[in-house]
Amino acid sequence: MKWYSTREMPATMQYTISIVSVLFVASLCYVLKGVIGYKLAALVLLMTVSVIAALFEILPVTISALSSSFILNFFFIPPLYTFRIGNAEDLLMFFLYFAIALVNAVLTSKIRKAERRTRDREEKENTIRLYTTLLNSLSHELRTPISTILGAVDTLSESSPKLSRANQETLLSEIYKAGLRLDRQVGNLLSMSRLESGTLQPKKDWCDLNDLVHSVLQKLPQDNKHPVNYCSNESLPLFKVDEGFTEQILYNLLHNAIQYTPEGSPVRIRIAHGSGSCIIIVSDSGPGFPEYATQLVFDKFYRLPHSKPGGSGLGLSIVRGFVEALGGSIQLENAARGGAVFTIMIPAETSYLNNLKNE
Amino acid sequence: MSKAEILVIDDEPQIRKLLEIALESNDYKVWLAETGKEGVAMVANHPPELVLLDIGLPDKSGHEVLGDLRSWYNKSIIILSVQNSESDIVSALDNGATDYLTKPFRTAELLARIRSAIRRNQTVSSNTTIHIGNLKIDLAARAVRKNSELLKLTSTEFNLLALFAKNEGRVLTHQFLLKEIWGVAYQTETQYLRVFVGSLRKKIEDDANQPKYITTESGVGYRFGQPS
Numbered sequence: 001m002k003w004y005s006t007r008e009m010p011a012t013m014q015y016t017i018s019i020v021s022v023l024f025v026a027s028l029c030y031v032l033k034g035v036i037g038y039k040l041a042a043l044v045l046l047m048t049v050s051v052i053a054a055l056f057e058i059l060p061v062t063i064s065a066l067s068s069s070f071i072l073n074f075f076f077i078p079p080l081y082t083f084r085i086g087n088a089e090d091l092l093m094f095f096l097y098f099a100i101a102l103v104n105a106v107l108t109s110k111i112r113k114a115e116r117r118t119r120d121r122e123e124k125e126n127t128i129r130l131y132t133t134l135l136n137s138l139s140h141e142l143r144t145p146i147s148t149i150l151g152a153v154d155t156l157s158e159s160s161p162k163l164s165r166a167n168q169e170t171l172l173s174e175i176y177k178a179g180l181r182l183d184r185q186v187g188n189l190l191s192m193s194r195l196e197s198g199t200l201q202p203k204k205d206w207c208d209l210n211d212l213v214h215s216v217l218q219k220l221p222q223d224n225k226h227p228v229n230y231c232s233n234e235s236l237p238l239f240k241v242d243e244g245f246t247e248q249i250l251y252n253l254l255h256n257a258i259q260y261t262p263e264g265s266p267v268r269i270r271i272a273h274g275s276g277s278c279i280i281i282v283s284d285s286g287p288g289f290p291e292y293a294t295q296l297v298f299d300k301f302y303r304l305p306h307s308k309p310g311g312s313g314l315g316l317s318i319v320r321g322f323v324e325a326l327g328g329s330i331q332l333e334n335a336a337r338g339g340a341v342f343t344i345m346i347p348a349e350t351s352y353l354n355n356l357k358n359e
Numbered sequence: 360m361s362k363a364e365i366l367v368i369d370d371e372p373q374i375r376k377l378l379e380i381a382l383e384s385n386d387y388k389v390w391l392a393e394t395g396k397e398g399v400a401m402v403a404n405h406p407p408e409l410v411l412l413d414i415g416l417p418d419k420s421g422h423e424v425l426g427d428l429r430s431w432y433n434k435s436i437i438i439l440s441v442q443n444s445e446s447d448i449v450s451a452l453d454n455g456a457t458d459y460l461t462k463p464f465r466t467a468e469l470l471a472r473i474r475s476a477i478r479r480n481q482t483v484s485s486n487t488t489i490h491i492g493n494l495k496i497d498l499a500a501r502a503v504r505k506n507s508e509l510l511k512l513t514s515t516e517f518n519l520l521a522l523f524a525k526n527e528g529r530v531l532t533h534q535f536l537l538k539e540i541w542g543v544a545y546q547t548e549t550q551y552l553r554v555f556v557g558s559l560r561k562k563i564e565d566d567a568n569q570p571k572y573i574t575t576e577s578g579v580g581y582r583f584g585q586p587s
Contacts, residue, residue, distance in 0.1 A: 183463055203446075205533075206550035208557060214568050215575045232568050238550050244445060244578045353550050 006055040018052045018060040026071045038076040042097055045072055049101045058109040065101035134301045141185050141312045145178035188314040195321035202242035202326055209271050216250045225263040233271055237350040239278045245322045252315045253282045253342055261286030280344040288334035362388040363477055368398035369413040381466045395424040402432055408477055409435045429455040435476035445578030452532050475528035489524045492586045496524045516559045523583035532580040
């Protein structure tokens with residue numbers, strides 16, 4: 001992480017740090033020249049340039065390489081305080097120094113470019129993968145019912161004399177079910193885009209949640225394979241919430257529970273009155289969620305690996321969208337005895353008018 | 360008896376075709392209009408028994424058509440709308456629409472709504488006693504019996520039930536109910552409505568949690584009708 005951040009420093013900062021460190025190390029070596037000798041000093045300076053190369057962009061590194069080689073020549077290599085070099089060995093050392101410092105600079109900058117390219121490519125691949133999954137799941141979700149409708153209609157119109165009455169009815173009911181599925185998916189996509197556009201404003205009004213839950217239960221597909229239990233809570237006050245949002249939240253949660261838990265396993269709803277809030281708890285007796293997924297499931301298009309076909313990965317993200325649009329929060333946990341528990345908290349005014357006797 | 364005439368105003372050819380077939384096969388005479396303007400002209404020329412009006416028309420909005428028609432046409436107008444447009448629906452109902460259906464709708468439901476709307480056109484009820492399901496509502500004596508057992512209703516509960524009963528089969532918006540029962544000043548006090556509908560249900564329904572007489576149309580209002 002640190003390595004990236006030094007490279008993102010402003011250019012002037014990079015130049016200053018490079019030059020100051022070259023000067024600092026050079027002065028240190030100059031003071032210790034009597035002890036370490038000028039050849040070791042050259043190595044220490046080379047080391048400094050290498051560290052700078054690892055940290056900064058190519059230009060400050062090149063400048064450090066150049067300036068340090070001049071300093072080496074002028075202050076360290078005999079004859080001192082001239083740019084002349086006395087013997088062939090020192091001359092060779094100076095050129096080697098210069099070459100290694102530059103190679104260092106060029107190599108590290110190349111490595112860095114390669115790194116950046118890899119990073120960009122990975123990011124791009126991730127985006128592409130996300131969109132491919134998204135489009136695949138969407139086109140699957142939309143095309144399956146369309147294929148069902150077209151196929152069933154073809155069969156009905158072309159081979160109707162050969163079809164038994166029972167088969168004809170099955171095809172018709174498949175067309176109906178496909179229509180419902182399409183309708184649901186289009187509804188989900190519309191809700192999602194409304195939520196994302198931020199144009200959806202809650203319209204809060206007094207709401208009898210007992211009544212709302214029962215009307216949602218009526219709207220759920222009546223497959224009778226999942227008992228959904230709700231006992232009206234007679235002591236519940238009226239809550240000031242957006243009826244439509246709350247209905248969508250409940251519908252999607254229940255639909256999800258019914259869709260992904262084994263047949264016959266019960267789903268339970270509880271509504272409670274928190275302090276200044278309405279608490280909705282939907283729990284099922286299914287397999288629950290893996291721990292790593294309890295946050296991910298609310299992400300758009302996220303689906304658990306190996307989850308059964310059907311479903312676009314939108315339902316729960318829409319739930320979260322509506323909960324957040326109401327200023328509330330949602331939490332998913334696994335119950336100790338198994339099954340998922342969704343807990344929703346929506347801030348809401350309450351009214352106990354319903355506890356008053358009417359005249 | 361001659362066939363009842365229905366005018367369909369919808370810009371979608373597929374929907375027009377579908378409605379034409381569904382309605383004609385159920386013994387209605389069907390007229391079709393593509394645009395609001397055409398529809399209004401057709402109603403003026405030859406007033407039908409009922410108008411099915413798509414609220415999302417291209418030339419002028421269904422709300423305008425509704426306004427134009429309601430200034431002189433007093434038979435039933437059923438609005439066809441898309442889902443999640445409760446505010447649209449409520450404003451259409453408050454501006455004189457008889458009923459509404461959201462697309463996609465089932466034909467059986469459409470036919471039921473049409474029958475109920477046409478029935479209301481024809482019967483200007485002067486009856487003071489209304490029978491619905493197991494309920495017998497005596498408007499003059501302000502008495503309600505369920506399975507011939509007298510129910511004890513408060514005065515407000517009775518007013519509410521009577522209003523519902525006079526509009527059987529029809530969806531009544533929150534604002535309408537509040538205005539009629541409590542007065543204009545209470546039009547936004549939906550909490551009163553929630554409370555009294557709740558207590559009325561406890562008295563007239565077999566199971567107040569699964570209401571059959573007073574059903575909730577969420578975001579819109581309540582509908583009172585025969586328990587099915």
